[in-house]
Amino acid sequence: MNKIKVNSWQESIHVVNNKILTRFSLEKAFNQFILELKPLVTEPEVKIIVQFKVVLESGLIRTISRMQTITNNDYKILLDIFKEYWSIKTEEYHLVAIQKVIFTYKIVHSKFPSRLSPVVKPKPSFSFKGYDIPNTMDLTQWGEYKFSPNYHSAIIKKYKSKAYYSVVLKDREQLVELKINDKILLSFIDKMSNNNDLSSFTRELHEHTYIFREGNLILKQKNIKNIKYLTKVIGASHISYKFVAMDLETRAINGIITPYALSIYDGKDKISFYLSDYPTSDEMLIAAISSLLRKKYDQYKVYIHNFSHFDSVFMIKVLSNMNLNILPLIRDGRIIDLKLSWKKYSIYMRDSYLLLPSSLAKLTNNFQVESKGIFPYQFVNNSNIPLDYRGSVPNKEFYPDITNEQYDSIINTTSTWDLRTETIKYCEQDVVTLYQVIAKFSEQIFILFRIDVLKYPTLPLLAFGIYRNNFMGDAKIPLIHGEMYDFLVQGYTGGSVDVYKPSGNNIYRYDVNSLYPFVMKTSPMPIGNISYFEGDITQINPQSFGIFEVEVTAPQNLHIPILQLRMHTQKGIHTVAPIGDWKGVYFSEEIKNAKIHGYTFKVIRGYTFDKGFIFKDYVDFLYKLKVNSDKTSPDYTIAKLLLNSLYGRMGMSPYKEHHVLVSNKEALNIISKFEVSNVIDFKNGKELVSFFDHSGKDNLNISVAISLAVTAMAKVHTSQFKTMKDITLFYSDTDSIDIDKPLPIKFIGNELGKMKLEHIFDETVFLAPKVYVGRTIT
Secondary structure, three states: OOOOOEEEEEEEEEEEEHHHOOOOHHHHHHHHHHHHHHHHHHHHHEEEEEEEEEEOOOOOOOOOOOOOOOOHHHHHHHHHHHHHHHHHHHOOOOOOOOEEEEEEEEEEEEOOEEEEEOOOOOOOEEEEEEEEEEEEOOOOOEEEEEOOOOOEEEEEEOOOOOOEEEEEEEEEEEEEEEEEEEEEEEEEEEEEEEEOOOEEEEEEEEOEEEEEEEEEEEEEEOOOOOOEEEEOOOOOOOOOOOOEEEEEEEEOOOOOEEOOOOOOOOOEEEEEEEEEHHHHHHHHHEHHHHOOOOOOHHHHEEEEOOOHHHHHHHHHHHHOOOOEEEEEEEEOOEEEEEEEOOOEEEEEEHHHOOOOOOOOHHHHHOOOOOOOOOHHHHHOOOOOOOOEEEOOOOOHHHHHOOOOOHHHHHHHHHHOOEHHHHHHHHHHHHHHHHHHHHHHHHHHHHHHHOOHHHHHHHHHHHHHHHHHHHOOOOOOOOOOHHHHHHHHHOOOOOOOOOOOOEEEEEEEEEEOOHHHHHHHOOOEEEEOOOOOOOEOOOHHOOOOOOOOEEEEEEOOOOOOOOOOOOEEEEEEEEOOOOOHHHHHEEEEHHHHHHHHOOEEEEEEEEEEEEEEEHHHHHHHHHHHHHHHHOOOOHHHHHHHHHOOOHHHHHHHOOOOOEEEEEHHHHHHHHHHHEEEEEEEEEOOEEEEEEEEEEHHHHHHHHHHHHHHHHHHHHHHHHHHHHHOOOOOOEEEEEEEEEOOOOOOOOHOOOOOOOOEEEEEEEEEEEEOOOOOEEOOOO
């Protein structure tokens, strides 16, 4: 004990770098103090009395903590207490430089009573950017106050601070400025919520809104600024016929698919290419593409049906060998547009199936144009059949979907069947048919909507363009990207498909009539102004409209869950309908519906929107067109296609893949710098590389909130049928149910959203989602 200075006050002094005392620098000073102290306190029979002080830039010393008496086992607790004291004093010394930290201490004998004095906190305060602001509108609790004679204003001096509040008093609100020496540090407005409770109020501070109840902050809101909104497009002044139709015929020999014929039609002239005229199929394709690399075809669209799924693989490989600038647009693994440039000219190769998603045979009937020919596709897959085959007509088994009468007609009218002649005839008929379908489709779209189809490579893009030109009106549809998109997309799930019972008898299958168009027409969509909030907004406004992150508890004994959740699993992201407790993101209207069925929620945070019925005119026009058109007419097909193609376009991801055709060396450079999603090696020194470049922003015309709301309201609509009493549910798809008895008549009809009876199964077995078999009565 000889080295210990018992009952003698000592100081441990620590210089503060940059004269800013943070929690980190306080902890650093404290740890240095303990290192100094430990050699002096090696025996258990001593205690330490400690007090935390600071030296201001002026040289004045200010006491921060109360005196603490500890043992050498209490260092961590002491640090936490000092940090808490400093957090309380931070605002008071916010604008004051701190030169030094001082720990004044005295070592005493162990009989001295221990005393740890935690912070005695003042009334709860509210902190904004380092400033502590009272949690009440009662000015008498803010500090030393003085009201004007007419009580229209007040000055309140903050406790232990040079700062003061200048307040203008109005009927139910007060305008506040926090000042030092007439310099305004902060200004805000407090508005009363309750005449009898000054601790329940709303505070508007900058772009934020804070709502207090009995002095507790229960909700924080911030208006989102600089929102960009979807703009209208200008319709076309005339219809364009700058397109050609192309078709490839292929054969599969030993598992290898090879093009052996190709035809092109530009509305006037047909030209065909046959493999026996060229050394290889690649050279045949090069000759065909080269025939289009002419000034007269500048800016032309080249349509190939099913190009993105099938023929594109052959085509891109060939194109990589040509002296062309190639710019592919690929989405979800499908080629949307392939721009080929030479000199100052360009053509664009597109998949007509993405614009008209149906087989060419069906499209000929829908648009009432020349029919496809009949051809024995499987006949050419025999390696023993030469391309110059001339002989008897191939057997009927090689002709798909041919009647006996049709086959007999071919036999009776053909003396010698020529493979080259028949292939070219069939291929040329296909390109003429495809051209006529696209031309008629384009003409009708132009008549109805004044839109040029050639500007839109896919049906969803076309529907989007039609909406923006003809039906959007003054709707303020926000474009959503970045953090907001990342949050909202968690709640964007598609339809649900579930098996509830494996088999049954006398099962009634009902479909909803145009489910998505129905909810688009009848449901308000999230548009307009957007606010972000933290807290349970439903405590303030139970009818709040938006998309919220919530803690969910499903009801006990739940048989048919109606809420979905996207879950990350080892096999990727899966959508499930959970029970129990979980956290998820949901549309407010889906939450309200789930509450009816016994779910409970605690709202954590989210976004609120204005609401509007933005699709009514679009749906009404197309549905009326569909109802009033013959099912074999182009108008019927157009209406049916467009009704279901709009909402999904708005839910696209803003994180766009980039696609480049580069050399092997350039591909390695891209792989080393970017997140690469796919590489196709054409084995000729060229690779098609797909990658994400996260250094920039891919701002697209998208609004995932709209798509999320549409799918959510579809689930709300179908939930009423899934949860009906006295009905047993066997199976459900996005817009259909299989149940054990007829639905009440009030739900049945031809109107949008009504149910229609599709089948009555005498016996049925449900093996898995989308996998079932049934024997129908009707």
